[in-house]
Amino acid sequence: MPVIREEDFIQSIADAFQYISYYHPVDYIRALHEAYVREESPAAKDAMAQILINSRMAAEGHRPICQDTGIAIAFIKVGMNVRWDTKKSLEALVNEGVRRAYTDRDNPLRASMLADPDGKRVTTGDNTPAVTHVELVPGDEVEVIVAAKGGGSENKSKFACLLPSDSIVDWVLNLVPTMGADWCPPGLLSLGIGGSPEKAMLIAKWGMMDPINIHELKARGAKTHAEELRLELFEKVNALGIGAQGLGGLSTVLDVKVSEYPTHAASKPVALLPNCAATRHAHFVLDGSGPATLDPPSLEDWPRLTLDLATSKRVNLDTLTKKEIATWKAGDRLLLSGKLLTGRDAAHKRLVDMMARGEKLPVDLANRFIYYTGPVDPVREEVVGPAGPTTSSRMDKFVEPVLAKTGLIGMVGKSERGPIAIDSIKKHGAVYCIAVGGAAYLVSKAIRGSRMVAFPDLGMEAIREFDVVDMPVICAVDSKGEAVHKSGPAQWRARIGKIPVAVA
Numbered sequence: 001m002p003v004i005r006e007e008d009f010i011q012s013i014a015d016a017f018q019y020i021s022y023y024h025p026v027d028y029i030r031a032l033h034e035a036y037v038r039e040e041s042p043a044a045k046d047a048m049a050q051i052l053i054n055s056r057m058a059a060e061g062h063r064p065i066c067q068d069t070g071i072a073i074a075f076i077k078v079g080m081n082v083r084w085d086t087k088k089s090l091e092a093l094v095n096e097g098v099r100r101a102y103t104d105r106d107n108p109l110r111a112s113m114l115a116d117p118d119g120k121r122v123t124t125g126d127n128t129p130a131v132t133h134v135e136l137v138p139g140d141e142v143e144v145i146v147a148a149k150g151g152g153s154e155n156k157s158k159f160a161c162l163l164p165s166d167s168i169v170d171w172v173l174n175l176v177p178t179m180g181a182d183w184c185p186p187g188l189l190s191l192g193i194g195g196s197p198e199k200a201m202l203i204a205k206w207g208m209m210d211p212i213n214i215h216e217l218k219a220r221g222a223k224t225h226a227e228e229l230r231l232e233l234f235e236k237v238n239a240l241g242i243g244a245q246g247l248g249g250l251s252t253v254l255d256v257k258v259s260e261y262p263t264h265a266a267s268k269p270v271a272l273l274p275n276c277a278a279t280r281h282a283h284f285v286l287d288g289s290g291p292a293t294l295d296p297p298s299l300e301d302w303p304r305l306t307l308d309l310a311t312s313k314r315v316n317l318d319t320l321t322k323k324e325i326a327t328w329k330a331g332d333r334l335l336l337s338g339k340l341l342t343g344r345d346a347a348h349k350r351l352v353d354m355m356a357r358g359e360k361l362p363v364d365l366a367n368r369f370i371y372y373t374g375p376v377d378p379v380r381e382e383v384v385g386p387a388g389p390t391t392s393s394r395m396d397k398f399v400e401p402v403l404a405k406t407g408l409i410g411m412v413g414k415s416e417r418g419p420i421a422i423d424s425i426k427k428h429g430a431v432y433c434i435a436v437g438g439a440a441y442l443v444s445k446a447i448r449g450s451r452m453v454a455f456p457d458l459g460m461e462a463i464r465e466f467d468v469v470d471m472p473v474i475c476a477v478d479s480k481g482e483a484v485h486k487s488g489p490a491q492w493r494a495r496i497g498k499i500p501v502a503v504a
């Protein structure tokens with residue numbers, strides 16, 4: 001009877017979370033590179049290049065692919081013949097492994113977990129607890145899948161109890177455009193169909209961990225209804241033209257997974273879960289012979305790409321005026337240099353509350369740009385850890401009071417803005433730019449200095465001032481209110497209607 005030692009299990013969990021923080025699964029890299037080669041939209045191609053370059057840098061530097069190092073998820077299948085050499089619960093063992101991984105001294109990961117989701121929202125400090133799912137199965141082994149899921153893509157999870165006669169294809173094709181780019185495409189969509197509501201969500205999450213293999217399915221042809229659905233959705237979702245980062249293009253999804261479970265005659269529960277540009281999961285098996293060994297991938301699997309900066313306009317943030325930004329057009333590629341403030345959800349809330357109380361702000365925002373980011377802590381010679389953009393729409397409700405009362409002229413984040421933010425941007429002649437979600441380590445290399453400016457108690461959400469040099473961004477909403485996330489997908493959807501869709 002195999003005996004699983006406590007320390008072997010904990011260390012295997014810790015090693016796996018470290019591993020996935022800097023190594024993309026190789027199947028994701030291959031699929032993304034193939035999509036990059038096929039891509040005809042210059043903006044989407046550039047975004048994919050940044051994700052691929054970032055991925056190689058993360059793999060080489062053993063630093064996180066994305067600043068959001070995720071909520072830790074573990075799926076564990078325990079063989080019923082296995083005995084455990086521990087007095088702790090399986091959940092406690094997973095949490096100890098997560099704690100060890102996220103507080104690693106060489107590669108600390110961001111602690112994003114909050115103890116009280118509807119209270120003060122105070123971080124637990126070590127990214128615990130994980131979300132652990134356990135299944136007892138016949139056998140002599142323990143099979144583990146760990147995943148780190150970013151908030152941007154988790155927040156776009158969808159569930160519905162459809163009528164038995166409803167079309168799942170129609171449901172998906174109506175939903176995906178409403179998800180925008182907050183989930184950082186290109187990635188995967190995973191559907192769970194059947195069971196009860198929680199079962200549908202669970203099988204969708206589990207199915208997301210399967211390798212990307214739509215190319216093989218296309219080559220051999222569908223044999224089941226689920227496989228037919230995968231092929232149909234892959235083609236039709238890509239034909240929506242959303243593209244990498246929602247900029248418009250041929251590839252929105254690199255695969256579509258479908259998992260099914262029997263269900264009640266009156267029901268058709270369906271879950272739709274996206275996996276983002278920071279697709280991160282690892283699989284290992286313990287048989288009692290010691291901790292798992294996760295072999296590093298070969299860097300030969302990563303393409304060698306360089307950023308094409310020839311068509312980008314250089315911008316000096318320190319001398320920038322409203323007159324200058326008024327000349328920018330949605331879709332312009334820019335390289336920002338100079339002083340760039342940071343701030344995201346908690347900092348914005350605090351600034352707006354202070355303004356409402358008539359208090360003096362701790363930072364002068366006039367003629368400045370603010371970057372929505374919550375970086376990973378730096379190590380060794382780093383100025384800052386991976387510092388990619390966070391979802392901007394969460395800050396939409398703060399845009400009007402901040403632009404109206406502080407003189408801020410620009411924002412940098414990721415994905416689209418909602419109508420209230422766009423109206424304010426237009427009204428105040430400001431601009432909104434995007435950096436590429438999932439290219440956090442690459443972006444951090446453009447940051448040459450960082451100093452704390454306000455609210456240090458907010459941790460990664462504090463306001464800092466970065467010194468940036470040639471930070472690549474795209475003007476996503478110009479001062480006239482033109483938005484690239486509206487025009488790009490519309491243009492590419494129309495074009496895909498006339499050209500072959502992204503084929504596997």
Ligand code: SF4
Pocket residue numbers: 066067068069070149150151152153182183184276277278388389390437438439
């Ligand atoms: S790639 Fe985008 S959605 Fe995924 S973890 Fe990073 S910021 Fe979040």
